[in-house]
Amino acid sequence: MADGPAPAIELRGISKAFGAVQANKDISIRVMPGTIHGIIGENGAGKSTLMSILYGFYRADAGEILIAGRKTDIPDSQAAIRAGIGMVFQHFKLVENFTVLENIVLGAEEGVLLNTSLGKARKLLRQLSDEYELHVDPDALIEDLGVGMQQRVEILKALYRQADILILDEPTGVLTPAEADHLFRILRGLKDQGKTVVLITHKLREIMEITDTVSVMRRGQMTATVRTAETSPEKLAELMVGRKVLLQVDKAPPRPGEVVLKVENLRIHDEQGVERLRGVSFDVRAGEVLGIAGVAGNGQSELLEVLGGMRPAQGGTVQLTGEALDLTGSRSDARTRRARGIAHVPEDRQREGLIMDFHAWENVGFGYHDDPAYNRGVLMDNDALRRDAEAKIARFDVRPADCWQKARNFSGGNQQKIVVAREIERDPVLLLVGQPTRGVDIGAIEFIHQQIVALRDAGRAVLLVSVELDEILSLSDRIAVMFDGRIMGERLPDTTDERELGLLMAGITDTDRPVATAEVEANLARSGGKAR
Amino acid sequence: MDKLPRWADVALIPVVNLVLALIVSGIVVTLIGENPFDAMMIMVNGAVGSTYGWGYTLFYATNFVFTGLAVAVAFHARLFNIGGEGQAQLGSLGVALVCLYIPWPHWTLALPGAIVGGALFGAAWAAIPAYLQARRGSHIVITTIMFNFIASALLVYLLITSLKAPGMAPETARFPEATYLPTAQDFFAAIGIPFARTPLNVSFIVALIACWLVWLLMWRMRLGYEIRAFGHSEPAAIYAGISPFRITMVAMLISGALAGLMGINAVMGEQQRLLQDNVLGAGFVGIAVALMGRSHPVGVLLAAILFGALYQGGAELEFETSVPREMVVVIQALVILFTGALDGMVRGPLEKAFLRYRKQPKPGVAAE
Amino acid sequence: MDFLTVVQILDSTVRLATPLLLACLAGLFSERAGVVDIGLEGKMLIAAFFSAAVAYSTGSVWLGLLAGVAASMVFGVIHGLASITFRGDQLISGVALNFLASGMTVLIAQDWFAQGGRTPALDGAARFSSIDLPGAGALRDVPFIGPIYDDLISGHTILVYVAVLMVPLSWYVLFRTRFGLRLRAVGENPGAVDTAGISVVRLRYSAVLICGFLCGLAGAYLATGLAAGFVKDMTAGRGYIALAALIFAKWRPWYALGACLLFGLLESIGNRYQSLDLLGLQIPSQFMQALPYILTVVILAGFVGKATPPRAGGTPYVKEK
Missing domain, CATH: 3.40.50.300 (P-loop containing nucleotide triphosphate hydrolases)
Structure with missing residues (x-):
């Protein structure tokens, strides 16, 4: 040069x-x-x-x-x-x-x-x-x-x-x-x-x-x-x-059990009346990870939000271990979902999963603050919360190990560890996970992936939403691809590849024939998928 | 790590802001031809130099504790309630109705009754803006401002029609004597200490209890936890199953009720009748008090006493010099300006100063 | 109600709508640039005082106008410092400035004139006099058109005509010039403006200064056109009504004209009748006074068309990637 x-x-x-x-x-x-x-x-x-x-x-x-x-x-x-x-x-x-x-x-x-x-x-x-x-x-x-x-x-x-x-x-x-x-x-x-x-x-x-x-x-x-x-x-x-990295997650073959989550013909409108989910059906079994792949803005976020009790649905049914969930009424809120055994690691931990100006110990009870273990009569038992926070911080190796730090003073990976610890340690029937490793350093990514796999091995159902195809491919036992509010198809991670998933993500189900990018673009323009 | 140590955030910055406001006020006093230090001495003496001064200082402070707590509770839910003025007006109406139309045998019974009346009416006046905010997304700042004006029109209307007492003035009849609240003079006389005749009354104790209850609510109860969580992040609240509608309503109802309680001090404790304007800007002073007090009950109490002293000192200042009592409004404006709006002016340099004391930048934990 | 009464009510409507319109357009520029201003009231008040005080002292209403506008713009700069430079809370800054104006005007008035917080009454060249449009006298006796032209259109002070002209001018500046494009952009997405290499700070300060200028005209008109001198708290909530009109007008200049005329009409009717008999229903004047506020609440509630404010309104700009 x-x-x-x-x-x-x-x-x-x-x-x-x-x-x-x-x-x-x-x-x-x-x-x-x-x-x-x-x-x-x-x-x-x-x-x-x-x-x-x-x-x-x-x-x-x-x-x-x-x-x-x-x-x-x-x-x-x-x-x-x-x-x-x-x-x-x-x-x-x-x-x-x-x-x-x-x-x-x-x-x-x-x-x-x-x-x-x-x-x-x-x-x-x-x-x-x-x-x-x-x-x-x-x-x-x-x-x-x-x-x-x-x-x-x-x-x-x-x-x-x-x-x-x-x-x-x-x-x-x-x-x-x-x-x-x-x-x-x-x-x-x-x-x-x-x-x-x-x-x-x-x-x-x-x-x-x-x-x-x-x-x-x-x-x-x-x-x-x-x-x-x-x-x-x-x-x-x-x-x-700065060290050798495993680009693959180690995991045993899945042992799927009963159907835990059964979603049928789920429909959602947004505030403008645009349909964001246009009849989505799938199920998740105990002991498996179902990965939902797709470009951001094709309805995955809304799916998690409905299941997590953050927004009502306009149609369809959802069953958890055989019992229907309330999707519109007074029992469709997140609190009731948690009581039913649905834990939720949300897509945006800083806006949703944590209160950034709360101390770590206050965040450890967030969403579960009604739990009798955290309360004594009409007052909250802050000592119990702090004890629990310290234990979780130790088990998940959160750094700094100080439950008096505000959430915003932790790095992305450690913030996510707090959220994951809070949700996984509830031993939920179903874990909803959105973008678990967005903005997380590689060390924490490995740790969080291991936790998700461990939960699945313990016989729990996991629904994973991620825009990172690599993450979907390495964690999921089955993969469903969403496009424009619909599920375009299901694939097994061992028998599919990025090209096929990519075409499904663009709404093209006939994945064997050669496809021009112009067609992909036309489809995406039609879907109006927008980043949120 | 936080940018500032906690003591700097809760104590140093408010004090610096206050000092700045006082310096600018001093310049204003100088410009209108008075010596600011003399003026300051007159105010301090007038406010806390006698039992008379203390009585009025704490009487005003009682009003400001209620309106300050009202603003503070709403602030925690990230709602800016500028409607304290109107809610206090309506609260006063509630207190007046309770005192006028229920034949109370003794003040110990009338006071709880008036508390309920004031709180209910104040809360009711906050309910509509709260509902519109929660359900229709109407900006609560604008709607509460509008409700202040509507409240004063409503009160004027009532005082020249159905509630009007015989005579020229638009005011109600005097309350029955059984509703008169014991004053500090009565109290100290009972234990043999001479105390000047001032409107300071048992409402002050109610205000102190309100401070303690608000503290309990915000930092020891689930509802307070939820209000604070909602105030920090609405999406997070929804994620945690906290209903934004419920929190907006509850926070504003509590806020309105606290503002309405001002009526027991101003109407029941002092005037013993309802006038066209019983609040006299205390609803707005509440904003300054909540800002200075960092929305914490202890801070609110201290700031309320400070403003009580300013109001009492300002009255003395008008009496003894050519400085009109609007000087207090100027100081209040400057306190709001410096603590609320120009906070960054003090905070920025302070954060830099504290940073220099800490260890040198370390590589790693990078922010992107 | 006869025809002449209607003309008189409308004539007073125009006069009462003028300060609202100027303040409303002031708020329009500020909020379109993303700076929320509930301090319109305070700016008008400080301008009203300084215009009356200087007009009285110098005997020239024009010098008064200048002083009023300058004072209002100084308040604009303080609001800018708080909300643009130091990224403080724009609402709180507005509240503070309203109190500052309310206290300062009385303080200074007492110091200068010692008349209990008012200025001495203005007369002659210290006030704006009405302008007779050409042919007003000649047409006076023509039925129908005569009173309308002579009373309603002609015979106002210059600031009334300025206010009306400000409407098309504001529209043109906002929607047909480079400055307007940038101003609207900075109220919607300051990040877009910043990355395009334009200073967000400078744009927002210009908006805040325009706002101060227009509020200055509004305040000066109150004290030297509509009234003959300054009295304590003479704006009497007009700044808030202007704010209400701005929401009513959905942040658009022509709608602002309509909203301010409507609110002016309500005030004019309320002034004229102690109570109004409408289809057998007695409507007290207090209701008329409260009506602009009630209407605004109804609008805000979204029952009559949704009002969407500029997206970046109320938030200070912090660079982010």
């Missing part, structure tokens, strides 16, 4: 601390123009912070940034845009009730009046769409578009501002495998046009598939930068975690 062109991006000794937390420490990388560079690391490794510094969202405490060989100061996003950097954030930065066109010109308008800049933008947009296969209706409202489309608007926004460098933060989290393929095609197209792409992800597969070079981050530091062709997933995983 000695005498080639100047790197598109060069970072020298970037450091950034938030309070006592060192998010980035002395990070240096070089990204050559016209390449796709991956940045991989666990949650909390500091990837997003680093890219936010590059986009002027944060200021680095130390270090310098060179763009195309020139030292560049990036105090704000305006400066980043001027330097030719475009960013597609994990959570899209779009104004929902504006049109595509309005979103694209926002901040890059020409002149004081709107009409002239919208007219010009419309023309330019058409050119860009043709050039990069990024077709969107300029007059559609963002809130009416699916996530895949919204992502395209984000990319178009960057291109409209003539970005040479495009940074994408976890862009595939909300996409089906087929949509992700299409995104990668677009990215390759951009690369062929000489653009530089930086892809931030925690998925090894994506790194191997599309990047030219890859940097690995661990605990705020850059541990290695290598050519993708010269490395392997195992090696990258080891660099990410």
